Structures are given as structure tokens and as C-alpha cells.
Amino acid sequence: MSDAEKKSPPKKLTPTDVLTGESPLVLTATLEPIAGDRFQPAGFPEIGHVIYKAPRKDGSTENVCIVDSAASMANHLETVCQRGAHDLDLVDALSGMPYIRCVTGALENDRLPSDKRETIVTSLTEGHRIASSYFLDGAALKPDGSKGNGKFEADLVAKFGIVLPGSSKAHPPPERWWDVFKGIFEIDPNSLVHGVLFPQWQIKIPRALTAHLEAFGAGRVDRSGVKFDRLGKTTSGQPIFAVDDATAESIRATFVIDVSLIRSFGRKKGETTLGLSEKQQEFLVALALWKVQQLLASPFRFRSGCNLRRTALKSYEQDVEIEVDIANAIKTAGLDKLPVTDVFWPRDELYREGQEAVASGGENDDGGEETGG
């Protein structure tokens, strides 16, 4: 019997076990390019790829390449929830999970019918998630398609009940937080997984799931090429371009799930549940695990020249396998009964059409940013 055959089967990771287990849960996935041995790491503005000399205990250094930043990995983990880059609907597995959409369209009798709603962004595509101005500054649509009174921000203020007038303390009292967690969970649970910041209310919820992607023993491979400009749009007709790739001895994705943070989103107090129930916390863990599973299930294209596939998944040196039934987790958390929140913006407040005026010599306004169409 070979060593591989003697190996014990991978440990199954379920949301229940993770929620009651050690915090944080650290998952380490080994990845490799699907073809060849080169890959394209993230290019940071003005500095390109970052390969730094990482010190090691024995006094040596090793070249480490940051293939993706934590923020970029969060974006990747959110894209697995959508049907595609330009199809902002949720994948079937997440059917029923609430989230927020910023929509526009022509109102009919002061109502925006469901089939006339044009989605601009969602809380899964927006960097600030639920705290984005696309949502806070818009008006939430009621189930009948009519606009609510005031901005969605006011709805949240009422739901959270956390506004502390004049306060600039970073840590509001604990008892105020239960409504915040519950409120966010019911509207956009994804924000609790990836963290959210409402600076105006001093609400800062750190990431419960953080991912990192690094390559070890990295080397830079630069190459160049020529584009043939058949349309004659360039001076030379043959613009030269440069491409930086990297090679590495190993590529490793690290996923850190801050289980203790999720556990702190709710607890029992006698018969009452403060904040999130255990099943709701379990859903957050399930969603985090499901995202990791989806990212690693098949080769994932982190960017055009960076298509990586998983070769191993470990937690603290032990082979593991994620076992999560996300559809069931949505139901048991009671999320399937909650609606998708649509926040309405009039089209002319979102888009400015090209504007034309007869020039009169320069004594007009200064062309400020708010120019209505």
C-alpha cells in the first residue's frame, strides 16, 4: 500500500463544527497555474507586481509575491455569488439570500414594477457593501414598487437604533449592537462576512472572512510583444507592450475565518435571543465556507493571465474537505422569507447625458460636478 493510500481521509468541515470550534479557522489551499508555470500577479498602481524579500528564521530571505491583496480576494469571493460579471443575479445555490440592489427605471404611477427595474449595482458588487451611498442615499422600494419616505439611510437608522448624537467614540455600548447585527443580517448578511464600515455612526465590523493569496520562491518573468495597429491609430503602427509574469515554487491561498467574531454577533439571554441566533451565526459560517469552496472547486480566473487550480486544502496541516449545504442554511436561518431590498434612484440623478450649450465667452458657472441633464 502506498503512502498516499495510507493517508487518512480528509477531515470534513461543517458549519456547525466550525462555529463551535477553534477560532480563527485557518484554511490553506495550495494552487497551481492550469497551464505552464507562469501566472500574472496583481499589478498595483504605479508599482506593478510586488515581490518582496521575506525574512526567514534561518537568516535567509525568500522572494514572496503578493498575487492578490486581501481586498481583491474579498472581491473574488463575492463574485462567486453572482451568475456572471455582467449578470448581477445570485447563483441558484444562494436563491433566497437577501441582498440590496440599486435600481432605476421609469416610474409608472409612482411605482416601479419588478419587471421594469434596471439593476445598477448590488451590495455584492459595491466596495462599501450595505454602507454604499448607492443604497444609503437612495429610496427603498416597498413591496408594491412605490418609494418609501426619505432615504434608505433613515430606514437603517431606525432599524439599528444606534445613532448617538454628538458621539465620536469608536465603540458604542454593547447593548446597541444587537440591532445592528440583526438589521444587517436581515438586509445583507454578506456584509457581516466581509465586514462593513459606517463611519458616520461609528459602526465598524471587521472582516469575518479574510483571504490572502501569495506565491513563494517567486521570480519575475518579463516579456514584450508588438501589437499591429491595422487601423493606424498610433504613431508607429506597431506599439510595443511589456508584460510581467511570475513563476513560483508554490502558490498559497490562506483563508482566515474569525469564528469568535461571528459568535459575538448574538447570544441567548434567558429565553431571549440577543442579536443573531445560533442558526443565523451558523449561516454566516456556512456562507464563508461556501465561498471558499466555490472559489476552489474548479480552476478560478483571478485575472486574465492568472488561472489557478487547487491541488490541496488543509487546516493546520490536516487535509480537510468543506461540507456545506448552503440552500438548507439559508432556510434554517430564516433568510428565505426575507426580501431582496431594492433602492431606487431616478435615472437623471445617476446618469448625466451629454449636455450642449451655446458658448458665450466664459462668464458662466465654473462647470461644477452637479450638472443635471
Added chain:
Amino acid sequence: MKVVLRQEFPLGRFHATPWRVNPYDDPHGEWPPSPWRLVRAVTARWYQWAREASPEVDVSQLERLQAALCRSTYAFHLPPGARKGSPLRQYHPTEFAMDPPNWRDVGVFARTSKVPKKGKKGQQGEKEVTEDEKKIEKQVKELKIKKLSLDIADSGRWTIEVKALKQAARDGASIERLEKILGRPTEDWRRIADAGRRSYGTSLVQDNYWCVPPESPVWWFIEGDDWTDDLRALFARCLERMTYCGRAETFTRIRVVGSAEDIPTTPNCTLVHERTAGAAPVLSPLSNATRDDIERTTDNPEAVKRTVPPGAQRLYAVLPPRPVSREHRRVPAHQSDCHLMQFAIGWNVAPDPRAIVRLTSRFRGAVLRELLRLKTGDASATWTRVGKNIRAAVADMAGKDANDEPLNGHCHTEFLAWCEGRQPTRLLVWRASRAFDADEQEAILLAAARDVSWAAAGVGSEEWKVRLVPLDREVPAPPGFDGKSSIIWESVTPYVPPRHHLRGGKEREGEAISDQIRRELLLRGVDRDVDVDLVGPPEWVSVHVPRRAANKRAFIGDRRGQMIRLRFASPVVGPIRLGHSSSFGLGLFRPVHEPDQP
């Protein structure tokens, strides 16, 4: 009482921006992690713990913990190898607003129609402006207005746009100059704004970080009179919930350690009040800091313009000296049965075909240096300094045995250049007799990591360098190296006869180029029944000269080379390289397939 913390950074990085420091101007980065950051992080995690705790806890517990932390002194034992990393830069969203519009002035001028260019019989020619219009167009373009675009339609309509950026910022001078040439537009100038959308603006921020060996912890030595066992336990509960320290990129594990653990006996970094050379500023809590001070947000009016927030003080950390480090030896995956390694040649200035030998011989020298370094572990090892056993180990690469005598039988490594259109495009490292081993492959790759100059020594050699980009093993070998046979072979690089074939301008008997080629083919065990044709005139090329004589020659080529075409009686397998400096890229041939060839 002393509390000792062990903090690890499992991902090897500590990302943090010190309070109110512009990261672009920060020479230090935050290192060591500041006690002020610890106090605030512990406070945040106390609130987290308080939400979980049952029975409910009182905030006075937190205040006691904060007081103990603020009244303590801090010292560290830092991993000596820690170093500042290459900063990252990222765009962060800023204001949410409509895109500011780009304005432009547009004028339409009705001028003469374009005239059709004469086409072939029965075909409509393209349209072009008249000679007069061409003159006007030239005048307009000569105004050199930077933000101007001109479009002339087939109908003769001229549309001119002058970018204005802002609605009020009309470029009156440019408009006036245009009107002097073109007159007034048919209607007035129109001011047009681009379409836009409401979205977040962006700001480029810098993220500085320190690199720390993941296995080497940071030890915190916290000493104060307020610590009790209860407070210590509470402190531990907060710390075990601390997953990040600083930015979200900083995954950390931190815990209170017991006295039984292997703790460094003395700190190697203390915080002092006086700044000394090389000391890094670190924020530390004041002993009288209040809960309000600690929990204050960065945009609080009391703190917003202060480089040191209320409740904190700036101390200075004298960091331990960093030992000299060596790069971790990267052992690339060894390709078995590797007889050929290929590199694309990249350049700013294309290497002169005459200088091929200079390029290949310099690369050979770099490979030898790397190989000697790998074999000896000594960065300064050279052929003359190493012992005979090392020389023997690298003989196949050097082409010389341990006694400095040339190897026989063409069993050594050859450094060749492949050309496309007479331009060197690939550098080839080839050895038929034996596959390259792991050390040799690594040495070749290491040598290729540095630019190689093809200029003559001492003449602006810095300016004439090429980059060598390793090609994937999937890239096929060039023709002639693929084991296929051919009857006809043509020069890729000039052939230089090993012996002078002319004397007084006349052919030496028995030393004609064809004679020398046939002799060499016989020596190499190749069919000598061959027709030799000279292609084109001879050309000067640089040949390999011994190192001690390399500086004596100017850039001009040393010997005359000749492009050759060989036609064998029967198919011959390559690679074929003949003549002087044939191990350095000259005299390389490629197979040619002609229609009448079998």
C-alpha cells in the same frame, strides 16, 4: 508584575499606518507594533468579548484593564531579521458624486466638398480635400493647439473641437486663431459636455508593512503595578479574539505566555523619550489616558489635527541591528533530459549581428560564475581560485578540464544565437553529450536573470544590454535542433574559416573555404560529400578571443565571415555549426527544405 506576550504574524507581514502619518512620507512604517495600537485593539476585542459574556460584564472591568495597560512600560524582543517590505498602493473610494463633465467647444464650418480621387476604371476613388483645403488644413494644424481635433466629412463639413475641461474655461485665444483662418462657424461655437455617471471617486493610498519571519515571534514585555491575576485573565480573553493587528492584511496570533515557556531573557528593543539616530517613533499610552481618549475616532475634532492623539505620547524605539541575510536558494524544478535551454533576447537597442560572440561569451562567463558559486557556496569563487575537483565538476560547462586544457570531442556546452532576418532573437545553451543537471540549469537561469551587454569592453557597455527571458519548455527547439534531417543547410550566422584561406588576396591551396568545411565535417563525423556555395559578400564579425586579449580590439569585427549554403549528397541531422567560434554562435546552420528535396 510582568506580563509577557507572544505575537506571531503567520503570513509574515505587519501592515499598519501610524496615527496621522502620511504613508508616502513615512520612512519607518510602524515597527514595532505600537502599545497605543495594542490598547485600542484590546479595547475593541473587550467589547466583542462583552457581547458573548454571560453573565453580562461591567464596563468598569474594561477601564481597569485600560488603566493597567496605560500605566505599564513596554519593551520588546523583535525578530532581528525583520525588515520593511516594498509598499503596496491601492485605490480607495472617496466621494460619491457625479463625474465632473469634460467640456469642449465645437464649431462646424461649411467648406468646399471633397473631390473624388481618381480610381480605376469603373471604381469610385476615395475622396480627398482640394489643394486649397489642404493648405487651410495645414495652417490649422500648424497652430498646434493641444486639445484640438479636426474632422472633415465627405460632404465637406469641417468639425473642429477644442477641449475646454470646464464650462467657464473657454480657450478664447485658440478660438480666435482658428477663426482667423476659418472665419466664423456656420452656427455659433457650441459648448458640449460629455455624458457621465454618479460613482465613487478614487484616491491612491500607500500601504507600508514590515516583513517578519512567520516562525519568529515578537515578544512584548509589559510591566506595571496594576496587574492582577484577574486582569491578566481578562487580557488573555481579549487577546485570543484578536485576529488582526493593524490592517486586515495583518493576520496575527497573540497570547499571554506562562513563565514555563522559552522566553528571551532580555528585550532587544526598548522605548525611550529621547530621539537618537535611527530610532523609530512609536505611540504609547500616557499613564493618565482615559477611556474616552482610547476610544476616540481618528476624525474626532479633538484628535483630527494632532500628530499625537490625546492620551498618547510619542516614544522612540531603538531597533536591533539587522544581521546580514542571504537569499534563500531557490531550486527550480529539474528538467530531466534537458539538452537545450532557450532564451528570448529582449533589447532597447538591437544587438549588432557582428557582436553575437561577445554576447554569448559574456553569458557563458556569467553562467560559469554562477555555477562555481553554487558548487562552492562562495560568491567570490572564480575559475583560477577554485580547486581541481571543482574545475572538474564544471568542465563540461567551461569546455576546459581541471588542468585548463580544452576538452576534446565537442562534449562541452555551446552558447549559440538564433537569428531571424539577420537579427539575434534567441540565445541557445546546447550540449549534445550530456543533459544539464539541476545545478547547471539553475546556474543558467541565474545568469539569465541579469542583463548581458554585447558592447565592446569599456565602450558604453551599460547602454547596450539585452534581457534574456527564459522560454517555456513547451517552446519547440529551433530548426536543426529537433533531430530532423535535411540535405540543404544554410547559414544562420556567418561562417568564419578557422584558418586563413587567402594569402595576398589569392586562395591558399588546400585552404579554400570549401576545403576547410569538408575537413571539419569529416572530423565531426558528418557526410563530407557536400557542395559548398558562398552566399553574398563576406562580412566582418567579432570572434571569440581569449580573455586577456579581449580588451585589445576595438568594436570592429576581427575576422571576415561568410554566409554559406551546403548541399549534402544525403540527408544530414543537425545541429550543424562549423568554423571559428562555432561554440559561441558563429557558423550555425539551419535546414532548408526545397520542393525537389526528398
